[in-house]
Amino acid sequence: MNNLFFYTIIIVSLFIFLIGVYGVLTRRNAIGILMSIEIMFNAANINLVAFNKFMALEESIGIIFPIFIITIAAAETAVGLALILSIYRKVKSVYVEKMDLLKW
Amino acid sequence: MFQFLPINISQGLIAITPELFVMGLAFVVIIADLLLPLSKKRRILDLAAFGLVVALILSVPNIFQPAKYVFNNMLVVDPFSGFFKLIILGSAIFMLLMSRDYKPLPDNKIGEYSALVVLVTLGMMLMAGASDLLMLFLTIEFASIIFFILVGFLRQDVKSGEGAVKYFLLGAFSSAVFVYGASFLVGVTGASNFASIQQYISAHGVTPLFIVGLLLMLVGFGFKIALVPFHMWAPDAYEGAPTPVTAFLSVASKAAGVAVLVRTFISLLPENANVNLILGVMAAITMTVGNLVAITQNNVKRLLAYSGIAHVGYIMVGFIAYGVFGIEAVLIYTLAYLFTNMGAFAFAIAIYNKTGSDDIRDYAGMSLVNPLLSFVFFIFLISLAGVPPTAGFLGKLLVLAAAIDSGYIWLAIIGVLNSVVALYFYARIAYYMYFVEPKMKEPIKPSGALKLIMFVSLFMVLFICLFPQKIIEIAGQVSLILRTFNGL
Numbered sequence: 008m009n010n011l012f013f014y015t016i017i018i019v020s021l022f023i024f025l026i027g028v029y030g031v032l033t034r035r036n037a038i039g040i041l042m043s044i045e046i047m048f049n050a051a052n053i054n055l056v057a058f059n060k061f062m063a064l065e066e067s068i069g070i071i072f073p074i075f076i077i078t079i080a081a082a083e084t085a086v087g088l089a090l091i092l093s094i095y096r097k098v099k100s101v102y103v104e105k106m107d108l109l110k111w
Numbered sequence: 112m113f114q115f116l117p118i119n120i121s122q123g124l125i126a127i128t129p130e131l132f133v134m135g136l137a138f139v140v141i142i143a144d145l146l147l148p149l150s151k152k153r154r155i156l157d158l159a160a161f162g163l164v165v166a167l168i169l170s171v172p173n174i175f176q177p178a179k180y181v182f183n184n185m186l187v188v189d190p191f192s193g194f195f196k197l198i199i200l201g202s203a204i205f206m207l208l209m210s211r212d213y214k215p216l217p218d219n220k221i222g223e224y225s226a227l228v229v230l231v232t233l234g235m236m237l238m239a240g241a242s243d244l245l246m247l248f249l250t251i252e253f254a255s256i257i258f259f260i261l262v263g264f265l266r267q268d269v270k271s272g273e274g275a276v277k278y279f280l281l282g283a284f285s286s287a288v289f290v291y292g293a294s295f296l297v298g299v300t301g302a303s304n305f306a307s308i309q310q311y312i313s314a315h316g317v318t319p320l321f322i323v324g325l326l327l328m329l330v331g332f333g334f335k336i337a338l339v340p341f342h343m344w345a346p347d348a349y350e351g352a353p354t355p356v357t358a359f360l361s362v363a364s365k366a367a368g369v370a371v372l373v374r375t376f377i378s379l380l381p382e383n384a385n386v387n388l389i390l391g392v393m394a395a396i397t398m399t400v401g402n403l404v405a406i407t408q409n410n411v412k413r414l415l416a417y418s419g420i421a422h423v424g425y426i427m428v429g430f431i432a433y434g435v436f437g438i439e440a441v442l443i444y445t446l447a448y449l450f451t452n453m454g455a456f457a458f459a460i461a462i463y464n465k466t467g468s469d470d471i472r473d474y475a476g477m478s479l480v481n482p483l484l485s486f487v488f489f490i491f492l493i494s495l496a497g498v499p500p501t502a503g504f505l506g507k508l509l510v511l512a513a514a515i516d517s518g519y520i521w522l523a524i525i526g527v528l529n530s531v532v533a534l535y536f537y538a539r540i541a542y543y544m545y546f547v548e549p550k551m552k553e554p555i556k557p558s559g560a561l562k563l564i565m566f567v568s569l570f571m572v573l574f575i576c577l578f579p580q581k582i583i584e585i586a587g588q589v590s591l592i593l594r595t596f597n598g599l
């Protein structure tokens with residue numbers, strides 16, 4: 008645990024996560040938000056692989072978990088892009104401030 | 112059965128018979144969609160509903176069996192998950208029956224629609240029994256992704272698409288936060304299943320990083336059950352979605368979310384850990400925001416969305432009270448919420464089919480043309496507000512009693528004040544129905560399925576409050592087994 012390299016990786020993954028959160032909060036483009044979310048998923052993957060490398064994890068769960076995360080993230084993106092495409096045909100825009108039919 | 116498999120796998124397969132049955136049903140529904148001609152497609156809804164009734168009967172014994180882990184601690188089959196499986200299956204059956212008469216659903220899409228509903232039911236049933244961080248993540252995503260599709264199912268309607276996109280963006284964001292939190296739990300404890308994490312915690316105690324991870328995971332749970340401040344998606348998705356999906360989303364998705372939230376916190380967090388204050392403040396804010404914003408709503412689906420947010424606040428109050436009594440209150444509150452909300456939505460669909468409007472101002476003068484229906488809806492409204500002699504009253508009573516019992520007097524006071532606010536906007540609907548000049552001339556004739564839902568719900572709403580002994584006894588046993596199984 009007292010390994011400088013390990014802490015570097017964890018801090019890098021924290022920064023990647025925060026970049027993703029910043030992107031979700033500031034982007035107005037739905038595709039841009041989707042990309043930021045993917046970055047956040049990757050921060051979790053880096054975390055898990057680092058934990059697997061430097062700490063004794065049960066049954067290499069730190070390697071297995073990211074595989075599932077990558078797969079699920081791909082499935083989620085496929086559904087998300089389909090939804091964004093279907094609304095693009097109606098609104099002619101992927102900017103979230105144009106999606107303002109429903110409020111309060 | 113299954114003699115050719117290793118013993119632990121065959122035992123697991125027998126233990127999850129209801130889930131396997133529902134999975135098989137999804138394939139049967141898809142095949143039926145291929146075989147039936149277009150004029151008979153609506154029969155598929157009946158087929159799916161009938162299959163889920165069988166699954167419901169198959170999962171009843173779960174409530175009376177002792178708890179055990181199956182599939183290398185990936186899933187747990189216990190009375191607690193059994194109870195939530197019944198709630199999820201019950202709401203799925205009601206939802207399929209409601210869809211039969213919901214006009215905007217096109218006939219050629221019914222097959223896909225029923226298959227998705229059956230699959231999302233499977234996802235949520237597994238969610239109620241997940242006892243591994245990996246399984247938890249997979250099942251939550253399983254259910255969420257299908258719900259994104261169901262909310263955006265009416266592709267010709269812009270509102271439906273918009274609700275789905277908003278639901279999707281917030282849902283994907285919260286699951287990314289959830290999995291980042293889960294990665295810390297895995298890293299700190301070195302394991303992903305609840306049994307090993309429990310062992311680690313009892314040997315080494317709780318570290319701050321562990322609590323941080325758990326609070327990040329709370330974002331994911333909070334999104335599922337629409338806890339303030341993660342509730343922003345709920346009103347939009349509820350208004351945009353087809354009404355049967357809205358009913359399903361507001362009951363089953365919330366029940367499954369409550370189930371995983373309660374199980375995760377009960378199994379991973381020893382009782383003395385200090386996150387209860389955070390949860391308590393969140394519950395108080397949830398109740399207040401839900402009720403205050405609901406006052407200004409005119410769309411009945413949006414109003415029920417905000418009232419659902421407020422109800423989650425009450426469920427959280429029962430959960431924060433922890434003990435056997437608190438979990439018991441959560442179970443009964445969820446059961447009451449199932450019947451009350453389903454009845455109210457069935458009524459909303461009956462009106463929508465007649466007038467094509469979800470606006471409560473169009474309910475004006477309903478009592479003159481439809482006296483019986485208006486009275487039934489009135490009972491559901493007072494049950495939502497928590498007035499005796501209805502199930503909602505019993506739920507609120509138990510939740511607040513549990514809060515007082517474990518010393519959260521301030522939370523109980525906020526809960527009582529909130530139920531006064533809630534009474535105002537439910538009474539506002541009743542005011543339009545009873546005291547405003549009527550707009551519609553001829554009475555509404557709801558179909559047999561809608562009548563069935565309304566009267567079964569009405570019966571249960573009254574029954575739960577008037578003869579609660581048996582149900583309270585079962586709920587008490589369920590929560591006792593949950594606690595002893597997790598060593599509390």
